[in-house]
Amino acid sequence: MSETELLTRSRPIVRKGRLNGAQRNRLRRLLNMMYTTNELANEIGVSPRMVRRVYVPLGCPHTRNQQNHIMINGVDFRDWYQRMYKKRSPAEDEAFCLICGDTVKMVDPSPKELDGLSYVVAKCSNCGSNIARFIDMVRKKI
Numbered sequence: 001m002s003e004t005e006l007l008t009r010s011r012p013i014v015r016k017g018r019l020n021g022a023q024r025n026r027l028r029r030l031l032n033m034m035y036t037t038n039e040l041a042n043e044i045g046v047s048p049r050m051v052r053r054v055y056v057p058l059g060c061p062h063t064r065n066q067q068n069h070i071m072i073n074g075v076d077f078r079d080w081y082q083r084m085y086k087k088r089s090p091a092e093d094e095a096f097c098l099i100c101g102d103t104v105k106m107v108d109p110s111p112k113e114l115d116g117l118s119y120v121v122a123k124c125s126n127c128g129s130n131i132a133r134f135i136d137m138v139r140k141k142i
């Protein structure tokens, strides 16, 4: 994999299914009880289709009742959503490893530049594969 490919693929931000502010607020209302996909969708203010076609395939915890309908615990859903969609902001010495699927420590980081873009290539501390990250722009504090 080329370094640029590595860079563009190393941004695991899930956009599909991301809730807006009002919907995120409604997550707080979810109770520690089982909801059908329709009920859950209704509580959050999304379409039932989004729950069935996006959240469940993405790994949202669920069970099935005797009628084989998907049932989702409200609290489990909220925890899952927050884990799944949290902004990943790796520390300065970390990057996202595509193999491990997680943020890992960088080993032997070496700074590079391409078309005025600064980035670091390193090895994953966990599996040893190549990882890369952009160097964040430093914002001047006024």
Ligand SMILES: [Zn+2]
Residues within 6 Å of the ligand: 097, 098, 099, 100, 101, 104, 124, 125, 126, 127, 128, 129
């Ligand atoms: Zn790794």
